[in-house]
Every structure is written in C-alpha cells, then in structure tokens.
Amino acid sequence: MSKPASPPNPNIINRARGPRGISGPVERAKDWKGTIKRIWTYMEKQRAALIASITFVVISTLLGLLGPYMIGVIIDEHILPKDISGTFKFLIVLAAVYLAAAVFTWLQTFMMVRVSLRTIRTLRQDLFDKLQTLSLRFFDKRTHGDLMSRITNDIENLNNALSQSVVQIFSSVLMVAGVAIAMFSLNWLLAIVTLLVIPVMIFTTKKIIAYSSSYFIKRQRDLGELNGFIEESISGSEVTSLFGKEEKMNQQFSAFNERLRQSAMSADTVSGFLGPVNNFINNMGLGVIIAVGAVMTVQGQATVGIIAAFVTYSRQFFRPIGQLSNLLNLFQSAIAGAERVFEIMDETPDISNHKNAVAVDSLKGHVEFSHVDFDYGEGKPVLKNIDFQVRPGEKVALVGPTGSGKTTIINLLMRFYDVTGGEIRVDGRDIRDYEISSFRGKIGVVLQDTFLFSGTIMENIRYGRLQATDEEVIAAAKMASAHRYIKHLPEGYQTRLTSGGSNLSQGQRQLLAIARAILADSEILILDEATSSIDTKTEVEIQKGIHRLMEGRTSFVIAHRLKTIEHADRILVIHQGEIIESGTHQELLQKKGFYFNMYKSQMSLSV
Numbered sequence: 104m105s106k107p108a109s110p111p112n113p114n115i116i117n118r119a120r121g122p123r124g125i126s127g128p129v130e131r132a133k134d135w136k137g138t139i140k141r142i143w144t145y146m147e148k149q150r151a152a153l154i155a156s157i158t159f160v161v162i163s164t165l166l167g168l169l170g171p172y173m174i175g176v177i178i179d180e181h182i183l184p185k186d187i188s189g190t191f192k193f194l195i196v197l198a199a200v201y202l203a204a205a206v207f208t209w210l211q212t213f214m215m216v217r218v219s220l221r222t223i224r225t226l227r228q229d230l231f232d233k234l235q236t237l238s239l240r241f242f243d244k245r246t247h248g249d250l251m252s253r254i255t256n257d258i259e260n261l262n263n264a265l266s267q268s269v270v271q272i273f274s275s276v277l278m279v280a281g282v283a284i285a286m287f288s289l290n291w292l293l294a295i296v297t298l299l300v301i302p303v304m305i306f307t308t309k310k311i312i313a314y315s316s317s318y319f320i321k322r323q324r325d326l327g328e329l330n331g332f333i334e335e336s337i338s339g340s341e342v343t344s345l346f347g348k349e350e351k352m353n354q355q356f357s358a359f360n361e362r363l364r365q366s367a368m369s370a371d372t373v374s375g376f377l378g379p380v381n382n383f384i385n386n387m388g389l390g391v392i393i394a395v396g397a398v399m400t401v402q403g404q405a406t407v408g409i410i411a412a413f414v415t416y417s418r419q420f421f422r423p424i425g426q427l428s429n430l431l432n433l434f435q436s437a438i439a440g441a442e443r444v445f446e447i448m449d450e451t452p453d454i455s456n457h458k459n460a461v462a463v464d465s466l467k468g469h470v471e472f473s474h475v476d477f478d479y480g481e482g483k484p485v486l487k488n489i490d491f492q493v494r495p496g497e498k499v500a501l502v503g504p505t506g507s508g509k510t511t512i513i514n515l516l517m518r519f520y521d522v523t524g525g526e527i528r529v530d531g532r533d534i535r536d537y538e539i540s541s542f543r544g545k546i547g548v549v550l551q552d553t554f555l556f557s558g559t560i561m562e563n564i565r566y567g568r569l570q571a572t573d574e575e576v577i578a579a580a581k582m583a584s585a586h587r588y589i590k591h592l593p594e595g596y597q598t599r600l601t602s603g604g605s606n607l608s609q610g611q612r613q614l615l616a617i618a619r620a621i622l623a624d625s626e627i628l629i630l631d632e633a634t635s636s637i638d639t640k641t642e643v644e645i646q647k648g649i650h651r652l653m654e655g656r657t658s659f660v661i662a663h664r665l666k667t668i669e670h671a672d673r674i675l676v677i678h679q680g681e682i683i684e685s686g687t688h689q690e691l692l693q694k695k696g697f698y699f700n701m702y703k704s705q706m707s708l709s710v
Contacts, residue, residue: 138442145226149218156218159211160274166204168281171415173197179408211270219266227258230444238454239519248331253447256326257440264437268430275423282420286413290405293413296395297420300388307380311373312435318370319436323443325363332359385421392417454521456538463541466626467530468495468657470516476524477515485511486680498658500668502698503677509661513629517543547625551632553616555604560589561596563615567623576622583618621652628658665702674698
C-alpha cells in the first residue's frame, strides 16, 4: 500500500512517524575509491589493533611458507634416504610450525574483528546522529523500511566485509607474493609454469564480477523496498483487518518477495560461478605442474621433494587468488551498502542552526506571523499571507476544513519547515535565529495521534522532562486524569508498554500524552485535537486540567469540534491557506460567515 513520496504531507505533526511510500531505485555505486577512503577514515582510528593484526598476518604467512619447504626437505633428505629418526624429528618441528601458524591466524582474525566492530559502532552512531539532524522533509521522501535497511542490513554487510575480508585480502596478497618468491628460489621453470594460470583466473574473475555487480545493487534496493513494505504492513495491520485486505497484502508481499528472490538469485548465481570456475582452473594448473615436474624429475632437473613442495605451494598460491575473487563479491555488496549509508550522511539538513544561533532559556510567548507564505517547493502555495499576532498567555484556536493549512501553521511555528516568504517571530526575534533544540524544548505539544515509546508508563510521562521526580510525574498524571486508570493496572506506573503503546486504548494513550505535556511545563502550548479520543465524561474532567495547563501560557488549539474552543481568546478561521475570519466565538457568530455556517452545521448534527 505505497503512497507517493511527494509532495510532503502537511499534517506531519498530526501523527506519529508512520510509514512512507516506497522510494525509487537506489542509484548504482559509482565512487568505489571515494567510499573506501571514507571507510578508512573510520578504520584508521583503530591504528594499534590494525598494526597488531597486520603483524600477526606477516608471522602466520611466513610460517605457512615454511611448511612446504620443510616437506620438500623431509622427502629429499630423510624419507628417500630412509632416515626414520630424522623424519620423525622434522615431522615434530613441522607440526609445531603449523600449530604456531594456526595460533597467529586466530590472533589476526580476533584483532580484525575488534577493529571491525569498533569501526561499525562509530559509523552506526554517526549515521543515527545524522538522522536526528534531518528534517521531516527528508523522511517524507523515504520509507522507514528503507532507512532501517541502511542502518541494519547495509551496515552489517560492511561489518562482515571488514571483519572477514580486509585482513584476508592482505594475507592473500602477502601469501601470493611469498609463494612466488619461494617457488622461484626452488625452481624458476616450474614457477613460470605456475604463474601462467594467473592471467586466465584474472580474466574470468573480472568478467564475472563486472556482470554480477548490477545484480548486487538491485538486490540491495529490492531488500530495502521489502523492508519498507513489511514495516508498513505491520504498522497498518489493524486497518488491514478492518477492511479485510489480508489477501491483497499477501499478494503485494508476494510480489515484493518474488522480486527480491529473483534479484538475489541472479546475483548469487552469477557470482557463484567464480568458485567453480577458479577451482577448475586451479586443478588444471596443478595438473600441468605435476606433468612438467615429472618430466623434469626424470631428466634430473628437479627432485621429488621439490615437486612435492611445488604441489603444496601451488595450492597456497591459487587458494588466495580464489579467495580474492570471492572477497571481491563480498566487497561489492558491502561497498554498495556503504554508499547508501554515506548518501544519508551527506544529506544537508534544510533546517539547521545559524552560525550565531541563540540558545533559549525562557520565552514570554509573544508570537507573530508576518505575511507568511509557504509551499513544499513545487510552486503550489499551501499558506498565503498569514498575518497575525498572539500576545503572551493568549489562547488562540485554529479552525477550518481538513487540508486548509491549520497544521502547517503549527509545523512552521515548530520550525519543522522554514517559511518561503515572510517571517515568524517569537518574543520579537525571528525563530530562525534561535537554536532549534532549545527553542522546541520550550514548546509543549499534544498530538491527536499519540506516540508512546517502549518502556514503562513512568518513563513515557517523564519524557516531557527527564529530570522530573516520581512525585512530579504522578502529579502530572493526576492533573491529566490519567492517574485514575494507571493505579488500577497490575504494575501501576511501572507497567511496560509495547511499541507505540498498543496495549493501551487510544484514549489512555492520549491521557499519557497530556500528562507528558503538563510535566514539560513549556511556555508555549500546542493542542491538536487533544481530547478527540476521550469519552465525554473524561473530557469534562480533562478540560479542567487543560485549562489549568493553559493558564498563563500562549496556547494554540487545533480543533474540529467547535464546541471545545468557544472560550478561546481568539479564533482564526483558515480556508485554502488563508485567514478568512478572526475574532472571538461570539464575534464570529454575529458575522454569520464561514465560522457561523461551520458551527451551525455541527450543532445540527449533534442534535
């Protein structure tokens, strides 16, 4: 059930961060070198562990090179002369060499895993920190599932590549170079015969990787889209059940799932040719070495021990080359994922602090919209010439048809978006001059659709003011009329909520949101249909608490039920992005205009 990515929905503040539509295809990774350099800037912070890992690689490689040479010596100097005692002594030394090689191989892996995990921890933290700086406009254009895929799957792919591949690539290159030197030192002719296989392996590897690269990128894109659909379907499961669309959702999931299966099958099938093809070439090369070596032995140009050493060296020579081929497969998936991560980290927030932004200690609450215009960048105005002032402590209601621009006004006041014309001033200063976090911290908000975090009820209310004591939390809950149902829960304020507070009713969740706003004790208050999900009896009680909460605070109330805002100091009637009427409840009724007709219509429906 995807939705268009643009234009952004103006009612952002009206809901929790729900799922967005499926995003477009991920662009193919282009700057491999640049991406690798950026990854290195994270890895080099673990310089000591990297040096230790490289040292262990060198030691284990040298020990690995020593083994085949010792095998040749054992055959020529002890086995063929039938020196049993010398053979056993050398075998003990050979066993010790291979044991030491195994220990150092484990140590290099251990150190590299530490480097990888610390690198990924820092990268993941930077990515999460970056997401906190991005505005709602960014999230409007992307699915939550795709963003989750970048934070989890793409970073995990990079983690696997770093922990399993970086040290192996260095080890493989070192082993190939060491084996080549050892082979030339033993017999240059057999060494040349061995090296003739390399161009064939490089050619086949390059062709297969070039062909499979696009499939790996498509697989990552399809995985992100599937995650987005899953997140959306889980979040909207209740709506799906209400409308009986389970079969439709199954069909859509099947389509996304099949698309991922096909792209993953293509990527894995094409890349899967690497191993078998290189093994075939490896075995053919080994056969050529044995054949040439046999001829040279008969002619007295080589010994049996040298041939045995070459057979072992050839295995050590071709195995790292084959590993490099497989590691490149793993790396191309990881680099594609890393570029997707860096794409987010390179995003420039369209809402950011100015260089000399002023931190907000307190606000009086004088709000002024001065000839404000706004659109979402497509040239279609959402607000036109919004001009009004709100004095400190004044209670202003915003009313109008759905989509008229009420919530957009609040979004601009919260600076979720910046105006495209005019300015908004609070206490005489343009809100773009304030430090964003401290400014928003002085505004309390109660949304129509409440979002609660996983955790206890106590923790969720305390989210309004983290340093509040338990007694202050309970006092806020009492003022919001939430205490009367919380005390009857099995664990009271320590009752744990599931994600989104789904184990509470909508009305109970809204009471917690009101308690949270009361605890925040902000100078400016925004109420967006704060009692819409509460029964009539509870609403009477909670209105008392809300009135106490609003006392002395500049308050903005978005309301559809006009009965709830009759006592507002001023009512602004918004229609098609413009203020068409302004006044008290009685003044607007006397005008017998747009507001009068809205009120009359609601009263007739309620009779």
